[in-house]
Amino acid sequence: MNIPRSSYPRIVIIGGGFGGISLARRLHKKEVQVVLLDKNNYHTFQPLLYQVSTGGLEPDSIAYPLRKVLIGYENFYFRMAEVQEILPEKKMITTNIGVLSYDYLVVATGSETNYYGNDELEKYAMAMKSIPQSLNLRSLILENFEQALLTDEYHERDALMNFVIVGGGPTGVELAGALAEIKKGILPKDYPDLDTRRAQINILQSGDRILNAMSVQASKKAEDFLEDLGVQVWKDVRVLGYNGKTVRTQTDLTFDTATVIWAAGVKGANIKGLDAEQFLARGNRLRVNAHNQVEHYPEIFAIGDIACMQSDAYPGGHPMMAQPAMQQGRHLADNLERLIAGKPLAPFRYKDKGSMATIGRNKAVCDLKRFRFQGVFAWFVWMFVHLFFLIGFRNRVVVFVNWVYNYVRFDREARLIIRPYQRNYDQFRD
Amino acid sequence: MNIPRSSYPRIVIIGGGFGGISLARRLHKKEVQVVLLDKNNYHTFQPLLYQVSTGGLEPDSIAYPLRKVLIGYENFYFRMAEVQEILPEKKMITTNIGVLSYDYLVVATGSETNYYGNDELEKYAMAMKSIPQSLNLRSLILENFEQALLTDEYHERDALMNFVIVGGGPTGVELAGALAEIKKGILPKDYPDLDTRRAQINILQSGDRILNAMSVQASKKAEDFLEDLGVQVWKDVRVLGYNGKTVRTQTDLTFDTATVIWAAGVKGANIKGLDAEQFLARGNRLRVNAHNQVEHYPEIFAIGDIACMQSDAYPGGHPMMAQPAMQQGRHLADNLERLIAGKPLAPFRYKDKGSMATIGRNKAVCDLKRFRFQGVFAWFVWMFVHLFFLIGFRNRVVVFVNWVYNYVRFDREARLIIRPYQRNYDQFRD
Numbered sequence: 001m002n003i004p005r006s007s008y009p010r011i012v013i014i015g016g017g018f019g020g021i022s023l024a025r026r027l028h029k030k031e032v033q034v035v036l037l038d039k040n041n042y043h044t045f046q047p048l049l050y051q052v053s054t055g056g057l058e059p060d061s062i063a064y065p066l067r068k069v070l071i072g073y074e075n076f077y078f079r080m081a082e083v084q085e086i087l088p089e090k091k092m093i094t095t096n097i098g099v100l101s102y103d104y105l106v107v108a109t110g111s112e113t114n115y116y117g118n119d120e121l122e123k124y125a126m127a128m129k130s131i132p133q134s135l136n137l138r139s140l141i142l143e144n145f146e147q148a149l150l151t152d153e154y155h156e157r158d159a160l161m162n163f164v165i166v167g168g169g170p171t172g173v174e175l176a177g178a179l180a181e182i183k184k185g186i187l188p189k190d191y192p193d194l195d196t197r198r199a200q201i202n203i204l205q206s207g208d209r210i211l212n213a214m215s216v217q218a219s220k221k222a223e224d225f226l227e228d229l230g231v232q233v234w235k236d237v238r239v240l241g242y243n244g245k246t247v248r249t250q251t252d253l254t255f256d257t258a259t260v261i262w263a264a265g266v267k268g269a270n271i272k273g274l275d276a277e278q279f280l281a282r283g284n285r286l287r288v289n290a291h292n293q294v295e296h297y298p299e300i301f302a303i304g305d306i307a308c309m310q311s312d313a314y315p316g317g318h319p320m321m322a323q324p325a326m327q328q329g330r331h332l333a334d335n336l337e338r339l340i341a342g343k344p345l346a347p348f349r350y351k352d353k354g355s356m357a358t359i360g361r362n363k364a365v366c367d368l369k370r371f372r373f374q375g376v377f378a379w380f381v382w383m384f385v386h387l388f389f390l391i392g393f394r395n396r397v398v399v400f401v402n403w404v405y406n407y408v409r410f411d412r413e414a415r416l417i418i419r420p421y422q423r424n425y426d427q428f429r430d
Numbered sequence: 431m432n433i434p435r436s437s438y439p440r441i442v443i444i445g446g447g448f449g450g451i452s453l454a455r456r457l458h459k460k461e462v463q464v465v466l467l468d469k470n471n472y473h474t475f476q477p478l479l480y481q482v483s484t485g486g487l488e489p490d491s492i493a494y495p496l497r498k499v500l501i502g503y504e505n506f507y508f509r510m511a512e513v514q515e516i517l518p519e520k521k522m523i524t525t526n527i528g529v530l531s532y533d534y535l536v537v538a539t540g541s542e543t544n545y546y547g548n549d550e551l552e553k554y555a556m557a558m559k560s561i562p563q564s565l566n567l568r569s570l571i572l573e574n575f576e577q578a579l580l581t582d583e584y585h586e587r588d589a590l591m592n593f594v595i596v597g598g599g600p601t602g603v604e605l606a607g608a609l610a611e612i613k614k615g616i617l618p619k620d621y622p623d624l625d626t627r628r629a630q631i632n633i634l635q636s637g638d639r640i641l642n643a644m645s646v647q648a649s650k651k652a653e654d655f656l657e658d659l660g661v662q663v664w665k666d667v668r669v670l671g672y673n674g675k676t677v678r679t680q681t682d683l684t685f686d687t688a689t690v691i692w693a694a695g696v697k698g699a700n701i702k703g704l705d706a707e708q709f710l711a712r713g714n715r716l717r718v719n720a721h722n723q724v725e726h727y728p729e730i731f732a733i734g735d736i737a738c739m740q741s742d743a744y745p746g747g748h749p750m751m752a753q754p755a756m757q758q759g760r761h762l763a764d765n766l767e768r769l770i771a772g773k774p775l776a777p778f779r780y781k782d783k784g785s786m787a788t789i790g791r792n793k794a795v796c797d798l799k800r801f802r803f804q805g806v807f808a809w810f811v812w813m814f815v816h817l818f819f820l821i822g823f824r825n826r827v828v829v830f831v832n833w834v835y836n837y838v839r840f841d842r843e844a845r846l847i848i849r850p851y852q853r854n855y856d857q858f859r860d
Contacts, residue, residue, distance in 0.1 A: 068845075080576045397831050401824070402824065418561055418565075
């Protein structure tokens, strides 16, 4: 990679997510050279992917050009590249566009969908971790209804209109709520010649409550909200497999469906070279110390979802969310400055700002440090917080316009099949 | 296709473009059954595709769900289908989702890119007639610059930053202007480590002036505007071929480039069954009489780009633009009502509202019936007219927000490679 050496030490950041961007921004004007690598040329605002899948937002409004993040930063370089391997002994990485040496390396690769080794699920279930995946899901949902119009076969039509979401975390809950609102507000008008009352939205949770990282009060209220919207909530149900036609569970319960959305787990998006057992914590995450340093290599750091920093307060590491990533990014920028100056590093301390999830219009749940609340106010707080953390002024305005429009008109206009998802409906039928 | 027969005659419309939509809307509340078919589930506002290609607008803001157009219309059906053949003797059509009978058939299939039989151009040049094509072009433009960073080979880098637009009609001119503004406003900031001054935008016109469907005054001013922006305008240059590396012309002039955009011609998007010589006028268009009726088949009509209605005023048919399509659509709705009532049909008369093209910020040319003007005011008129004809309130607001943002900030934020375009750069190099 033809990046000129400067007199400053070179920090290579792998990944332009919340962690990578927060780190890069904070490194601006420090005496370092920064190389940011990402396989995409844009940052993805993952918390709103479900709204892309359900036609509420256009994909371009939750993406932000990574080059624009670095505009005006001197001695900063961006390269669109996929990192293939880390060679810690040589202080080098290999990528699809060449090799690159580093003085300090920051792994901020985030997480990816975890199918827990189930190949069948990986093959047939839809994931929702990236914009292209979300657009595939958007296309598939719409294609299913177009397809449902074409069949006279009762059972097949029901399966096409049956959505099974596996995983009762925020992603699953938010998607289920959005689908339920589509069922209620859009389907009857868009498909007058289809009995869309028969459409079903099921959410399957392996544990005994949804949103189990939140308070019991939030779980309970979220479940009420979902049921108000007509979502079927199934608890203590573990999915064993899905063959493209039928979801099998640990009980007798099965679901005939054309669409399974897998939101039941993520794992660290690890890279060759640091993928040996010795570096890893649960969920494929890189074990780091309180300075985000990877074991054995004081010049390699990990932040965000991929990093597992175990502490008394967080024995399993921090939650895999935007907040720890951003805080670690900013903290690491200061620590790198200290390290280069030969000063002692400061330990990271996570400031939990709470968590929230939205279920539908006027329906959200918030667990803040001191307050727990649900309903309309929570929903406004949710919107405000998401607008605030969304990157880019234009994106904020466009998202805001869409939300106001969707709210006032009970509508979602981005129900477009721009690139069809090539579902094999014949296979589904056999 | 399982569409129930009603007591009203069935009108089948093929295509949800300007013509098809205008017709369908006007048929609302008339005593007919309407089946609208389109291969996409959305209407495309084609005049703004070039802004999608150049990152100024998100694709979803110039697309509109076709089902939404028909919401609340009784006895209207939409099906996402590709029509394979028209069987005029049987009054039936075959599609990828089954057969359908009609009482009246309206062909509103629009136009497609015309490579005039040049396979090499069809293979290597980019077209810009649909949203996926525009997104491919957007990806390719951005990928080229990312790629240019990776090579130390001077000639290759220049070719990657050299854009050749073939065709000096509105599409070519508007795209050239937008690319020139990107070169000026965005590239130097996004790619500080690349000498983007060497980027070139060429527009090649086979005739002796660009915008040759407009006034000489407009042509001249548009050319001045383009040259102000740094676009190289080549006139009397006919492209003979492009092998993925070099554009050959009828003279010694050649262009080494990784990107050729073909905007040099369209032809009617014809369908099997009506594609015999006897039905066709120049450019693969269906010859129709003053009632938009296709020869021999009084129950088959064609409107918009696909229709060629020859008259003294328009010996070659109407221009292939939105206006004739919309006017014919509305006119045909009334004629169909007359036909069903057994009344005589009224001939179509085109009301030319003029034409316009935009070259860049504050730079547009307008030829109205009584006035010709260029510059800032023309540019505002252009924007107002395009917002007015854009379908959907949300789309208008989002497009407006983007335009204000782009204008104030000299920016285009949708510079995103959401789905990479798989250019074979190795092939380009050999």
